[in-house]
Amino acid sequence: MSLTANTSEYGxxxxxxxxxxxxxxxxxLAALIRADNQRxxxxxxxxxxxxxxxxxxxxxxxxxxxxxxxxxxxxxxxDYSVYSxxxxxxxxxxxxxxxxxxxxxxxxxxxxTGVRLNDPGNPGKLYLCGKGIVHFTxxxxxxxxxxxxxxxxxxxxxxxxxxxxxxxAVFQERGVAIALNExxxxxxxxxxxxxxxxxxxxxxxxxxxxxxxxxxxxTTDEKRASVLEQILGAAPKALDxxxxxxxxxxxxxxxxxxxxxxxxxxxxxxxxRLILALGGIPCYPILADGAKPLCEYEANADALxxxxxARNIHCTxxxxxxxxxxxxxxxxxxxRNAGLIVTAGxxxxxxxxxxxxxxxxxxxxxxxxxxxxxxxxxxVVAAHxxxxxxxxxxxxxxxxxxxxxxxxxxxxxxxxxxxxxxxxEALTRR
Numbered sequence: 128m129s130l131t132a133n134t135s136e137y138g139x140x141x142x143x144x145x146x147x148x149x150x151x152x153x154x155x156l157a158a159l160i161r162a163d164n165q166r167x168x169x170x171x172x173x174x175x176x177x178x179x180x181x182x183x184x185x186x187x188x189x190x191x192x193x194x195x196x197x198x199x200x201x202x203x204x205x206d207y208s209v210y211s212x213x214x215x216x217x218x219x220x221x222x223x224x225x226x227x228x229x230x231x232x233x234x235x236x237x238x239x240t241g242v243r244l245n246d247p248g249n250p251g252k253l254y255l256c257g258k259g260i261v262h263f264t265x266x267x268x269x270x271x272x273x274x275x276x277x278x279x280x281x282x283x284x285x286x287x288x289x290x291x292x293x294x295x296a297v298f299q300e301r302g303v304a305i306a307l308n309e310x311x312x313x314x315x316x317x318x319x320x321x322x323x324x325x326x327x328x329x330x331x332x333x334x335x336x337x338x339x340x341x342x343x344x345x346t347t348d349e350k351r352a353s354v355l356e357q358i359l360g361a362a363p364k365a366l367d368x369x370x371x372x373x374x375x376x377x378x379x380x381x382x383x384x385x386x387x388x389x390x391x392x393x394x395x396x397x398x399x400r401l402i403l404a405l406g407g408i409p410c411y412p413i414l415a416d417g418a419k420p421l422c423e424y425e426a427n428a429d430a431l432x433x434x435x436x437a438r439n440i441h442c443t444x445x446x447x448x449x450x451x452x453x454x455x456x457x458x459x460x461x462x463r464n465a466g467l468i469v470t471a472g473x474x475x476x477x478x479x480x481x482x483x484x485x486x487x488x489x490x491x492x493x494x495x496x497x498x499x500x501x502x503x504x505x506x507v508v509a510a511h512x513x514x515x516x517x518x519x520x521x522x523x524x525x526x527x528x529x530x531x532x533x534x535x536x537x538x539x540x541x542x543x544x545x546x547x548x549x550x551x552e553a554l555t556r557r
Contacts, residue, residue, distance in 0.1 A: 140226060140261035140406075140516040143214050147553035150517065157549035162541075165502040166551060167484050170200035170225055171256070171412075171444060171472025174213065175320035177203045178332035180475040182320060184209055187475075188216035194483040197555050198505050200225030200472060202256055205280050205328040207263035223554040225508050227410075228257040230279065230401060233392035237424070245411070245425065247418035248382075253395065256410040257402030258442055258470065259512035259521070272404035275397060280328055282391040287312070287329040293386040294338060297379055301358055305341045312337040331380055332477075335372040342371065369478050395438070399527065406515045408508065408523050410442035410470070411435050415458050417449030428461035435467065439527045442504070444470045452487040452494050459497040466536030468522075470504040471497075506547030507540060513550045 147153065173179045174187055181187040191199045199222050201213055210226050217224040231254055237244065238251025246252040262268045268276070288309040295306040309329065315337045316327045346354045348366075355363040355371065359378040364370060379386045402409045413431070414422055425431050435443060443462045447455045462469045471485045471493070485501070486492060493501070511521035520530050522543050533539035 140214075140263070140512055143218075143224070143554075144513055144516060144550070147550065150519070153513070153546065153549050153553065156553060157545040160548055160552050162506065162545045162548040163499070163502075164548070165499065166197035166555070167195040168198040168200075168470075168502055168505045169196050169472050169483055169485060170198070170258070170470040170501070170505050170508065171202045171227070171446065172199065172475040172483075174201050174203055174209050176206070176209070176316050176322045176327045178330045178336070178476060180478055180480050184212045184216055188213070188220055188222060190480075191222060191483045192220040196222065196483045198223045198225060198509065198551055200227055200258070200470070200505070200508070202227040202229045202472070202474075204229055204330070205276065205283065206326045207260070208323070208326045210263045217554075221555045223509060223551040225258065225505065225512060226260050226263055227407065228260055228402065228405060229412075230255050230257070230398040231390070231392060232395050232398040234395055242424050243418070243422035245414040245422065247414065247422055252392070253398075254412050255395070255398045255402070256412050256444060257405060257407030258410045258444075259508040259515070260402070260405040260407035261512055261516040262404070262406045269404055272401060275393075275401040275404060278397070279393055279401075282393070283328055284309075286388050286390060287331075287334060289388045290331070290380065290386055291329075291334050291337075293388065294334065294375075294379060297385050298338070298358060301360075303342075303345070303354060303358055305338065305345060307337055307341060315340065331376060332372065335375045335380065336368075338375055339368055339371045343368070399438075403523075403525055403527055406521070408442045408511055408521070409438075409440045409527055410444050411438075411440050412444045412446070413458050413462075415445065415450045416454045417446070428458055431458075432461055432465040432467070435462075436465070441466070441523060441527075441529055442468050442470065442508075444472065444504075445501075446474050447471055447485045447487045447493060447497075448473060448481065450488055452491045452497075455487055456494045456497045459500045463500045463503075466540070468504040468507045468540060469500050470508060471501040503540065503544050506545075506551065507543040508547065509550045510543040510547035513546070 174184055213224050234251045234253055241250045243250050244253045291309050291312055298305045312329055312334055313327050316333055317324050351366055363374050399409055459469050473485050507522055515521040
């Protein structure tokens with residue numbers, strides 16, 4: 128199985144479903160199988176060249192297969208070329224892939240009033256996800272999607288270039304002969320992951336990793352602590368690679384530090400329109416008690432439901448490993464009872480190779496009630512992705528409004544749940 132840009136006028140995901148039968152056959156399968164026959168699901172990981180726990184897509188998919196994940200979703204930032212390889216690897220391992228995006232935006236009104244959403248350190252800053260995107264190859268994107276995406280890419284690239292330059296200047300000022308530029312950091316990512324340079328959009332973690340690796344090349348184990356203290360202006364908390372990267376970010380790259388460069392965010396409307404232009408479902412990722420105290424926007428689950436619906440968002444997501452089992456269940460039930468779908472994932476956006484199946488804080492298992500909600504949400508996304516790639520109406524339309532012609536939200540979700548379970552069944556049978 129392979130994906131190409133020209134298999135369908137509808138774009139990137141269409142070829143994924145070429146071998147699973149006609150629309151009528153998928154409908155018939157949906158009537159036969161049990162939609163509540165749950166599979167292992169992880170709806171949110173990051174794949175290289177995003178900063179990731181994985182060195183390759185193949186590694187991520189093989190680990191998913193070994194750990195009984197049968198539905199695997201990626202939520203990469205700002206370039207989706209890797210999704211063709213994800214589809215191919217998932218096809219080899221009997222895994223159903225879900226394609227997504229993650230976009231950072233700013234709600235200026237909430238910034239001014241000091242309200243934190245799902246970023247505990249930055250009022251007004253919002254991580255917004257898109258689930259079930261289908262136009263992820265650039266030739267398949269509309270002109271509007273390409274323009275919206277390019278604005279974000281340009282803003283991010285300019286910031287990372289400036290931050291890399293400032294970090295190099297700090298090292299020079301503090302007597303450490305390490306000077307890197309944006310091209311050097313990009314080359315590191317390309318060498319690590321074997322990806323084309325044009326698909327790499329740098330993140331802070333990439334920059335920190337490049338400088339950490341340069342420090343390790345320059346210093347011996349015996350002298351490393353003293354050199355790091357010279358650079359940081361404080362004793363390092365750790366001397367391993369991940370710890371040094373964290374120290375570089377904390378002491379030099381965060382707001383108010385010497386190498387910090389202010390972020391240039393798009394607004395909510397820009398992010399929302401991009402997700403729809405890519406064919407996806409806008410999704411609010413819930414931080415919940417991953418922040419203590421809870422962020423103001425999320426502190427009351429019922430108020431969060433109202434705020435989410437007011438923005439015409441009908442999907443939410445949890446990263447359960449951040450949260451207690453009690454809070455996972457509380458938020459998942461509140462969202463689902465209000466007619467929203469809920470997904471769950473692990474992110475894998477650090478170098479830590481945590482388990483591929485989502486668990487709650489400290490490895491506690493997902494409560495059965497929440498697990499059923501997450502399976503249902505993944506099925507709805509799978510159905511949306513399948514339908515939109517075939518040019519049919521999905522769970523939401525191109526304006527973000529819910530699919531019409533259903534008597535109530537429950538009927539809509541039940542229908543998409545059954546269809547998605549059939550699509551997943553067909554893909555995982557291969």
